[in-house]
Amino acid sequence: MFKRIFKEFTIVMGIALLVCSIIYYMVVSHILLENTKSSMYSILYLLDHMITEESLDEDIDFLYNFLNDKPERFTIVHKNGTVLIDTDVDKDAILDNHMSREEIQEAFDSGKGYAIRYSETLNKNMLYTAIICDDGEYVYRVAVPYEGIASYYPTIVPSFLIVILISFLIALGFSYSFSKSISEPLKEISDEMLKFNHDEQVSFKVYKDEELRNIVNTTESMMNEIQMQLVQLRKEKKIRQEFFSNASHELKTPLTSIRGYVELLESGVITDPIKQQDFYQRIIKEADSMTQLINDILMISKLESADVEVVESEVHLQDICNEVLEIVSPLADKQQVDIYTDIENKSVITVYQHVHHILQNLMSNAIKYNKENGSVHVVLSVKDGMLMIQVEDDGMGIKDEDKERVFERFYRQDKGRSKRIGGTGLGLSIVKHIVNYHQGSIRLTSKENVGTIITVFIPVKEC
Numbered sequence: 001m002f003k004r005i006f007k008e009f010t011i012v013m014g015i016a017l018l019v020c021s022i023i024y025y026m027v028v029s030h031i032l033l034e035n036t037k038s039s040m041y042s043i044l045y046l047l048d049h050m051i052t053e054e055s056l057d058e059d060i061d062f063l064y065n066f067l068n069d070k071p072e073r074f075t076i077v078h079k080n081g082t083v084l085i086d087t088d089v090d091k092d093a094i095l096d097n098h099m100s101r102e103e104i105q106e107a108f109d110s111g112k113g114y115a116i117r118y119s120e121t122l123n124k125n126m127l128y129t130a131i132i133c134d135d136g137e138y139v140y141r142v143a144v145p146y147e148g149i150a151s152y153y154p155t156i157v158p159s160f161l162i163v164i165l166i167s168f169l170i171a172l173g174f175s176y177s178f179s180k181s182i183s184e185p186l187k188e189i190s191d192e193m194l195k196f197n198h199d200e201q202v203s204f205k206v207y208k209d210e211e212l213r214n215i216v217n218t219t220e221s222m223m224n225e226i227q228m229q230l231v232q233l234r235k236e237k238k239i240r241q242e243f244f245s246n247a248s249h250e251l252k253t254p255l256t257s258i259r260g261y262v263e264l265l266e267s268g269v270i271t272d273p274i275k276q277q278d279f280y281q282r283i284i285k286e287a288d289s290m291t292q293l294i295n296d297i298l299m300i301s302k303l304e305s306a307d308v309e310v311v312e313s314e315v316h317l318q319d320i321c322n323e324v325l326e327i328v329s330p331l332a333d334k335q336q337v338d339i340y341t342d343i344e345n346k347s348v349i350t351v352y353q354h355v356h357h358i359l360q361n362l363m364s365n366a367i368k369y370n371k372e373n374g375s376v377h378v379v380l381s382v383k384d385g386m387l388m389i390q391v392e393d394d395g396m397g398i399k400d401e402d403k404e405r406v407f408e409r410f411y412r413q414d415k416g417r418s419k420r421i422g423g424t425g426l427g428l429s430i431v432k433h434i435v436n437y438h439q440g441s442i443r444l445t446s447k448e449n450v451g452t453i454i455t456v457f458i459p460v461k462e463c
Contacts, residue, residue, distance in 0.1 A: 009175040009178060009179055010171070010172060010175045013168070013171035013172075013174075013175055014168065014171075016171075017164060017167055017168060017171065021160075021164065025149065028149055029148050029149045032148060032149055032152075033127075033146075033148065036127060036144070036146065037114055037127070037129055040114075040127070040129040040142050040144065041112060041129055041131060043142055044112075044129065044130070044131045044140045044141075044142055045131065047074075047140055047142075048131065048133050048134065048140055051076075051133075051140075072087075072142055072143070072144055073086070073087055073088045073126075073142065073143040073144070074086075074087045074140075074141070074142050075087070075098070075140075075141040075142075075143070076138050076139070076140055076141075077098045077099075077101075077104055077130075077138065077139045077141065078137065078138060079108065079136065079137055079138065079139070080097075080099070081097035081098050081099030081100075081104075082097065082098075083095040083096075083097075083098055084138070101115070101128070102115040102117075102128075103115040103128045103129065103130040103141060104130055104139055104141065106130070107130040107131055107132045107139045107141075108132060108139065111131065111132055112129070112130065112131040112132070113129070113130050114127065114128060114129045114130070115127075115128045116128070116146060124145050124147070125145070125146050125147060125148075126143045126144065126145060126146060127143065127144055127145075127146035128141060128142075128143045129141065129142055129143075130142075185205075185207055185209075185212050186215075188204075188205060189204065189212075189215060189216060189219060192204055193219065193223070196223055196226075202223065204216045204219070204220060251290060251293065251294075254286035254287070254289050254290045255286075255290070257282070257283075257286050258283050258286050258287065261279045261282055261283050261286075262283065264279065265279055265280075293426070296426040296427075296430060297426070299357075299430060299433075300426065300429060300430060300433050303430075303433035303434060303436075303437050310351045310353075310354070311351065311352075312349050312350060312351055312461075313349070313350075313351075313352055314347050314348075314349055314463060315347060315348055315349070315350055315352050315355055316346075316347045317343050317344055317345070317346055317347070317348070317380045317382075318343045318345060320352065320355055320356060320359065321341055321343050321359065321378065321380060323356070324356065324359045324360050324363060325339065325341075325363075327360060328360065328363050328364055328367060331364065331367050331368070332367050332376070335367050335368070335370060335372070335374075336372045336373055336374075337366075337367045337370045337372075337373075337374045337375065337376055337393075338373075338374075338375045338376070339363070339367075339375070339376045339377075339378065340375060340376070340377045340378070341377075341378045341379075341380075342377070342378070342379045342380075342381075343378070343379075343380045344380055344381040344382060346381075346382050346462070346463070347463040348382055348387055348460040348461060348462055348463060349460060349461035349462075349463060350387065350458070350460040350461070351438075354434045354437070354438070354458075355387070355389070355458075357430055357431070357434060358389055358431050358434055358435075358456055358458075359378075359389060359391075361427035361428065361430055361431050362389070362391040362427075362431060362454055362456075363376060363378060363391055364427060365391075365427055365428065366391050366392070366393035366395065366452070367393075369393070369395045369396050369452075370393050370394070370395035370396070371394070371395050371396065374393060374394050374395050375393070375394055376391065376392070376393045377390075377391070377392040377393075378390070378391050378392075379391075379392075382460065382462055385459055385460065385461070385462060386440075386457045386458070386459055386460070387457070387458050387459075387460045388455065388456070388457055389455070389456040389458075390453065390454070390455045390456070391453075391454050392451065392452070392453040392454075393451050393452055394450070394451040395451055395452065396448070396449060397446045397447050397448040397449055397450050397451055397452055398444070398446035398448065398452055399448055400448075403444060403446060406428055406444070407428045407429055407431070407432040407442075408429060431454075431456065434458075435456055435457075435458060438458040438459060439459065440456065440457050440458035440459060441456075441457045442454070442455070442456050442457075443455045443456075443457075
């Protein structure tokens, strides 16, 4: 990158010097021409005051003698174009009419004029300047050899080339310094970014230029975001690995039990009809557990991908709570847990199945992880377009180190107790996914051996 910037910057500086040289040449040429013209006009105006019509013949003789062997050429042209005097030719020579000369016409039209023409006689360019005399009868013209700035080449060119060379060397120095000031910080930033790929510590310098600081700040922001995403991806990868491992285990266990029962029944070892019936019931129970597990996994998958068909309908809070109570009451009776409800007499527009799942999972967990003669309190209320579902128990509670993980799939705080009371280990995970689907919130408060309170808020439309 440094070489490319240095090369391109050097080319730009070279072009700039070339353009400056051309402009300098044109300006100096113009100044030289104007100064030469001004000097020649001054001579002509002086001659105009010196020459009079009465002394014209004497003045002509004087001019012939004075300008002899000098480079200046003096001409007097009558207003009809006749040449009265031309110091470059004999006095008696007859010259052609000069009215067609550019400088002569311009002098008659505007008082003075000039022209640069190539002289075939002298084989060089000549500068002609002309003015009209006071009475308007004659035009005085003087001509000198004129090569412009080219005549000064021997003097100007060496010094000009030295100036160009020095300027170019200075420009090269600036190009090198400028290129380095751009490429080095970018290389430093690039090197630091490469460390990120190897999980090394990244530390950017503080640069003076605002643009470089913006690049560093933007890069740091992007890297932090990427780092967060990588952490999240690793976390999700770990969760997926645990999910597949746990799912395999959860499916393998009932399958193993079913296979064992079937093999015993097929072997003929179990002949007692009562025991056979008990084995059949156990097979059905394990199959039901597998079906429930697969259904829960499918529900979580659909909720995660938002690939779930939802139908909003009017849901009466007391009715849906009573329906869930009918489902969980047998478990509550078995665990000797009392359920108390405080349900607001309202209806809302929401997804019935989702509210049903939240209630059933929270109430089931509150019963399963409770103590004998424990209690569960359920509250449903609506305020400011938010449905609040709160389930509180006075059971075993949740350890502080487990609070962050209870909503993970297949996570069980007390695996032994979970096996005894049943369940897939996906209840709270389903609750969390439903809440996220509705862009709601969930809050957990728990103390070990005291109890747990889980509060869910989801947006609804009030009827």
